[in-house]
Amino acid sequence: MLFPISISVTELLLASVIFCLVFWVIKASRPRVPKGLKSPPEPWGWPLLGHVLTLGKNPHLVLTKMSQRYGDVLQIHIGSTPVLVLSGLDTIRQALVRQGDDFKGRPNLYSFTLITGGQSMSFSPDSGPVWAARRRLAQNGLKSFSIASDPASSSSCYLEKHVSKEAEALISRLQELMAGPGRFDPYRYVMVSVANVICAICFGQLYDHNHQELLSIVNLSDSFTEVVGSGNPADFIPILRYLPNSSLNAFKDLNEKFYNFLQKTVKEHYKTFEKVQAGER
Incomplete structure (x- = not known):
């Protein structure tokens, strides 16, 4: 029975x-050293x-x-x-x-697979031909910004133009703060200015310092740096990936938000490009 x-x-x-x-x-107890090596x-x-x-x-x-x-x-x-x-x-x-x-190359850590869908240049374990091609593309893009110039601007190149414009905005903002409270922590304002220059290079757009989208990028960047700097135990103890983990969930959430922002920006660029192409025909 x-x-x-x-x-x-x-x-x-x-x-x-x-x-x-x-x-x-x-x-873990199995030897990982190839046969014949110590x-x-x-x-x-x-x-x-x-x-x-x-x-x-x-x-x-x-x-x-x-x-x-x-x-x-x-x-x-x-x-x-x-x-x-x-x-x-x-x-x-x-x-x-x-x-x-x-x-x-970099180690093949679990947390790296969560950054920009595992396609990050900085955190990808791949160091082969695809990575090298992307690196050359990024270098050529940065080189173009440091050489090409806007005929309507007095700056020597587009990079100087963006940096100069943002520096003027930063100085103006700091002067306002000095005239008002008189004391402040400059870290946040410098971070926003640096992020704005990067946005100008990557996305072709300078934001107002109070623009919510720009501030959200800075907040995500701060959170990302804080989490990465403290290390992620799930990278080294695999079972933690499947157990409740608030820090890992927060890391996944902020990477998803940043990835969605990138995808949204790319789609907007595609739409603009298509409109320009249609206007030229």
Whole structure:
């Protein structure tokens, strides 16, 4: 005679977590070094966490002590992710200069896949032909702004024109603040001016300093820098991607907002281009 088995949601969730942990431990314990090669020396680390607790609040000091004991090339683990640590001027020059092609590119972190749909030039692990072509395109665009000039302007190039115009607006704004409150933090106003110059180059439009769209870009940029600078544990402990994570959700949300803004701007440019083309016919 069979009896119905009643399993609560909590028990099912606990079983799933245990299964994922066991699978993760087995996967992390497998050697990742190709056959015939030696793994760099590695200090002892905690299971699952690696050397996260060992690094503490001053990782540069801890890594310095590790290099004195294990050499200029060593390996640590952040969660289940192996990290190569290079110390010493000669070692770093060897890696970044003499073997630059081997060390170029960025790590394939989970959070990088959330930035502009995984197609970011700055945060993509890809360093192949497609990335190189995009880099050349960006360089040529910036070069054009620094060479080409507007015949109706006294500036030597479009870049100088945008920077000069924004500098005048910034000085005027600071003078207003000095005449009013008399004291203020200039950081926010300088950030808005820098963002406005970038918008002029990328989107062909200068915004008023009180324009909500410009202010939203600056706010997103500040939030992005704060989150990226503090690191994302889900990059190194994969199971955290599937558990409730408020910081990761906030990171996804701000990247989605910025990506939507870019898509909206691109579509507007396409519409303008089509109108110009239609007018020329």
